[in-house]
Amino acid sequence: MEEAEKGELLERNTKPRLDSHPGETSDAAGVFTDDIILEILSRLPARSLHRFKCVSVPWRDLITDPANRKKLPQVLAGFLYMSFLSGHHHHFASVAGGAALFDPCLQPNKYKHMEQVDACNGLLLYRGCTKNLAPWDWTEDDCRFVVCNPATGSWVELPPQPQPQEPAKGRSRVAGLAFDPAVSSHFHVLRFEEADSSSVTGVSIYSSRTGAWSHRDRVMAEEVTLSYTTRCIFAGGVLYLMGFLPSTNNDHVLLAVDMAGKVWKTISVPYARRLAMIGSSQGCLHYALASDNDNNNIHVSEIKLWCLKDCDRKELVLKRTASIDKFTGMTMKNYRVIGIHPDCDTIFSVPCGGHTLVAYDMQHQKVGCILDLEKNSTQRFLPYVPLFSESLADANGR
Structure with a gap:
């Protein structure tokens, strides 16, 4: 049942x-x-x-x-995001009401700066820098990954990242966190490596069970270039990212990798542009796309929501289509999707160039909460669902 x-x-x-x-x-x-x-x-x-x-x-x-x-399981509390006005600052937008549940900076004393990287089922992945440098000036030697559970205050610093196997594999822009408390208290961090051509060449995998990094080369024929704004989504034991295939006129795909780095797959998706978003909802990967009728990328008229129920079948099923003409017409804004609710068919969007977060119930086509955001906000918003667990695998106990 x-x-x-x-x-x-x-x-x-x-x-x-x-x-x-x-x-x-x-x-x-x-x-x-x-x-x-x-x-x-x-x-x-x-x-x-x-x-x-x-x-x-x-x-x-x-x-x-x-x-x-x-x-008891918890609902979505809100979104972590950053702003870049006079430096970079951490913020939390609560969709459940009330004040933030924790200080979003979560900055241990040894780090000068912390960058929000990913969130997964109550755990957060940060990249910390020991030098007083801007994020775009950070080097591998200056940084360490940190995984924490803000609900309990526990956190663990990962060991130094392994050096690339070859000079051509030196670029690494994207990292993701994989964690399912219903399966295990252990987690994985995957850091994707890219060649000078920006195509993915392999992945470095940290396992909290072994406490060490391992490396896996890409084991599929297709070359995949990751989308600049992609974030990693963990669902059903697989980590997903958005990218495109240079060999096929840049067709957009999802790149799927298992936690051992042995199984690599690509899944075709509808034309993504810059207004697409993936997320984990109701136990499955979901793909949301804001599109326009006249294909001019000026006025978004509808949002479509697909669901991937079976990674092996590689088939996205269209689940919802919602018109937002009336909504965008009233506010005179063009909206992009920044998140998907983990428990229902509600998407979260922000206006391009604006500073509000809007919840949109696709099932009933109703606008929900509207929150004011800080100006000059980042493109990345990380959903946060509290996890009131006593332990974090390999935690430092701090």
Whole structure:
């Protein structure tokens, strides 16, 4: 039985019925102790869990009790991003309401600067620099990767990155974090290496289980050049990135790599331009694309959302198409997608050249929260879902 079905069954069997006798309701509720209810709720998706806060006042108090957070799945709290006005600064845009759950700088004393790299299931990947240099002047010798869990304050500094195998493999712009707490407390960091032609030549992989880096060459025939604005998305044990094939008139693809670096695949996607975004939602990779009707890249008229349910079949299925003509017409802005909600078909977008974050429910075609952002914000927004876990594999305990 699927997790969502379990939740629906639990709700039907425990939610008070309007036509039931008060005594019957009390007897039925007494069958489940708080510990039993928590155990059941901990196995449900976050979306179902937060819907069940409406079942009753005791259930609401049980779910919202801070002491139970470590046992229950969490919803999207907000987005990490950076601004570059008089230096680079870290920020957190909360979509759940209230103040930021942590200081987004997370800067250990030994580092002069920290750069946000990736986020995955409650863990954050930073690149720290020990010298007082601008990010574009950082060298490999000056930097170390840091993985942290801001909900618990634990973090681990990764060992120095291995040197490229050959001089031609010296470029490395993209790195990603892979972590699934439902499978293991261990994580992987993948750093992709590129040749002078910008095509991917291999990947360096850090495993928290071994505490060491390993290297794998690319094991597929196609040459793939990574998109400049891509970020890594981990779903179903595979890390995905956006790129294109120089050999086929720059057809856009997803590059998929497993955690051992042994399986490499390319998956064709609709024409991406600069307004496409990938994300992990409801357990699957999703691909969102803002497009225009007259193909002039001036006015975005609709957003399409695809889902990749099976990496082996390499087939993206169109899931939603939503018109935003009315919305963009009212605000006189052209929007680009910057994130996808992990639990539902809601996309997050920002206006090109603007400073607001807008949630758009594609299923009901409704505009949700609108948040003001800092000026001169970065192109990259990292979704953050809290993970109230006591341990982080290989954590320094700081």
